[in-house]
Amino acid sequence: MSRPLATSFFDRMHAHPFFRKHGRKAVIVVPYLWLLIFFALPFFIILKISVQDMEGVVFQPVAKLQDGVASLVINFNHYLFLLQDRLYVQTYWSSLKFAAVTTFWCLFIGYPFAYFMARAKASVQPALMMMVMLPFWTSFLLRVYAWKGLLMDGGWVANLLVALHVDDLLLAFDLIPAAGKFMNSPFSLTVGMVYTYLPFMILPLYATLSKMDLRLLEAAADLGATPWVGFWKITVPLSKAGIIAGSMLVFIPCIGEYVIPELLGGPRTLMIGRVLWDEFFSNNDWPMASSVAVVVILLIIVPLALFNKYQAEATEVRA
Amino acid sequence: MSPAVAGQAYLQIRDVVKDFGNGSVAVNHVSLGIQQGEIFALLGSSGCGKTTLLRMLAGFETPTSGQILLDGLDLAGLPPYLRPINMMFQSYALFPHLTVWDNVAFGLRREGMAKDATAQRVEAMLKLVQLQKYAKRKPHQLSGGQQQRVALARSLAKRPQLMLLDEPLGALDKKLREETQVELVNIIHEVGVTCVMVTHDQEEAMTMATRIAVMSEGEILQVGPPADIYETPATRFVADFIGNVNLMDGTVVVDEPDLVEIDCGYCRHRVGHGITGNVGMAVSVAVRPEKIRLSREKPEGEVNQVKATVRDRSYFGSFTVYNLELEGGRRLKVSESNVERHRADAPEEGEVAWATWPDTAQVVLTQ
Numbered sequence: 001m002s003r004p005l006a007t008s009f010f011d012r013m014h015a016h017p018f019f020r021k022h023g024r025k026a027v028i029v030v031p032y033l034w035l036l037i038f039f040a041l042p043f044f045i046i047l048k049i050s051v052q053d054m055e056g057v058v059f060q061p062v063a064k065l066q067d068g069v070a071s072l073v074i075n076f077n078h079y080l081f082l083l084q085d086r087l088y089v090q091t092y093w094s095s096l097k098f099a100a101v102t103t104f105w106c107l108f109i110g111y112p113f114a115y116f117m118a119r120a121k122a123s124v125q126p127a128l129m130m131m132v133m134l135p136f137w138t139s140f141l142l143r144v145y146a147w148k149g150l151l152m153d154g155g156w157v158a159n160l161l162v163a164l165h166v167d168d169l170l171l172a173f174d175l176i177p178a179a180g181k182f183m184n185s186p187f188s189l190t191v192g193m194v195y196t197y198l199p200f201m202i203l204p205l206y207a208t209l210s211k212m213d214l215r216l217l218e219a220a221a222d223l224g225a226t227p228w229v230g231f232w233k234i235t236v237p238l239s240k241a242g243i244i245a246g247s248m249l250v251f252i253p254c255i256g257e258y259v260i261p262e263l264l265g266g267p268r269t270l271m272i273g274r275v276l277w278d279e280f281f282s283n284n285d286w287p288m289a290s291s292v293a294v295v296v297i298l299l300i301i302v303p304l305a306l307f308n309k310y311q312a313e314a315t316e317v318r319a
Numbered sequence: 320m321s322p323a324v325a326g327q328a329y330l331q332i333r334d335v336v337k338d339f340g341n342g343s344v345a346v347n348h349v350s351l352g353i354q355q356g357e358i359f360a361l362l363g364s365s366g367c368g369k370t371t372l373l374r375m376l377a378g379f380e381t382p383t384s385g386q387i388l389l390d391g392l393d394l395a396g397l398p399p400y401l402r403p404i405n406m407m408f409q410s411y412a413l414f415p416h417l418t419v420w421d422n423v424a425f426g427l428r429r430e431g432m433a434k435d436a437t438a439q440r441v442e443a444m445l446k447l448v449q450l451q452k453y454a455k456r457k458p459h460q461l462s463g464g465q466q467q468r469v470a471l472a473r474s475l476a477k478r479p480q481l482m483l484l485d486e487p488l489g490a491l492d493k494k495l496r497e498e499t500q501v502e503l504v505n506i507i508h509e510v511g512v513t514c515v516m517v518t519h520d521q522e523e524a525m526t527m528a529t530r531i532a533v534m535s536e537g538e539i540l541q542v543g544p545p546a547d548i549y550e551t552p553a554t555r556f557v558a559d560f561i562g563n564v565n566l567m568d569g570t571v572v573v574d575e576p577d578l579v580e581i582d583c584g585y586c587r588h589r590v591g592h593g594i595t596g597n598v599g600m601a602v603s604v605a606v607r608p609e610k611i612r613l614s615r616e617k618p619e620g621e622v623n624q625v626k627a628t629v630r631d632r633s634y635f636g637s638f639t640v641y642n643l644e645l646e647g648g649r650r651l652k653v654s655e656s657n658v659e660r661h662r663a664d665a666p667e668e669g670e671v672a673w674a675t676w677p678d679t680a681q682v683v684l685t686q
Contacts, residue, residue, distance in 0.1 A: 213412065215408055215412040216412050216414060216415075218377075218379055218399070218408070218412065219406075219408055219412040219413075219414070220414075220425070221378075221379075221398070221399040221400045222377055222378075222399050222400070222404075222405055222406045222408075222474075223400075223405065223425050223426035223429060223473070223474075223477065224400045224401075224426050224429035224430060224477065225400055225425075225429050226400055229429065233425075234414060237416045238415070238416055240416075
């Protein structure tokens, strides 16, 4: 029996010469347009503001034609200031540091979690998955705010940490201001960020670990590898793509994080998102704020490019 | 060379049972003795327990009861990574993130072998399987046949006392499989390792193995060299499972020295080779299709003959299979070797022909 030709609207649309020739491009254009309008365009506006001169509260044009003289004025002062000022450099450095520490702890906690989730009985895996996703059902702001209550004086997590003498250890590492005081410290900030970003680490790790061929571990054992050696020589290298994906998903948004440092951070947890906010809305210094933003984007785009490169390589290996 | 007691097998499987506790017993009281240097095949359809038995040898499964001894050493309690046994996995299980060289070296490194000794051994193994040129490649850059050879090199690298092969050629296409069978056997003989292989492919078992154990539902039905399994099957199941066969049920009607006659209703068998039975005993007679001759005229002197109509004819090149219909609607398969080109007197479809076979062709089965 032959199929009736081009009956539905979509059948006819696909058969149309325009779609036959340009259909693929038409599909790609939509996301590219989106990126152009909502990413590239704002970025260039910010870039322009960051090199613009200001007279009082009036922006001076970058290029102008006056009396037959075309002039191009690009003001790099803000960038130079950024690089020379200790505060900015320290803030960038501190943002990178907190993002790295958060990524490390997410990986440290998330890997075993994802591992046992992937190796759990198939019947309980959806339930475990649900438990990872469940926090997303409550407002992110609310959940971060809740940590305030848990960690402040008299909060039960704080009480527990004191009872277990964890505060002495944290104090020894200079992560809290005083024994028994956990809030507004590097510790409270890290707890909040690790808590918030943990699912973003677990999900890609789980995806790669659950796809792994367990016969490879049998083959390793057969060739004399103990389970521990098999884990490090086979499981970890084969989950590299998941480790990279998870780390990027945690690291990149952590650099620009504003809300968590605002709620849980303190005087010693300077983060670049906070500085941006202050420059824009407290100091009203838009060119300075824009320069800070451009540098943040560069800090994020470089890791993203690396990530894409690894992702492409990982796909190539699997093909 | 071997400290095992003389007369005892190198690998002894003693009354091994594996019960997964889901109602059916995967391996049911299996006992086998395998000699050093043998290539031993466990043959059966999927789910017959052959793979479970192999996995118990490798150490991935623990027997519910029974013992496995290799060269006198009880393997119970030894985890896979401590057993002097290596396995070639079904579809190879090569490590995708390691090069061919590193795959082969993996086991040697786990032994803590010195670097130059490892390199020497890996080179020797790659030479054995003719893959020196591919040492730097990753498994996904190799063809199926090359991957199979890497898997072989990897499992032989540690000089195992016993090598296990799980459907060793199952992932290759037919032509390559036939070539590889011979090559694989040559390499195994060159190395001199004792092998236990699992396969559902009887041709593979026949060409490669020195002895075959036919398994069904967790039990071993018959053990013997390929020719014995084929020519003198012990049960109806084995006769039917290995190759093609015509099975006819009947009763013994004459029992004399050197002659037994079996009446199957539509045909009467004279069996001339040394069997005895009691008159009235119910038996099955098995005749392989290639042992039956077909002619248009009623042959003189042949003791076993039956008149039949050719229902269909399938030409396979080197032989032709005839599907005959006997009186009463019974079917008989005959396979004629195409010695002549376009044989003129070959019976056509719908024609009546006479099928004959010598009195040595049948196997009489009681179970």
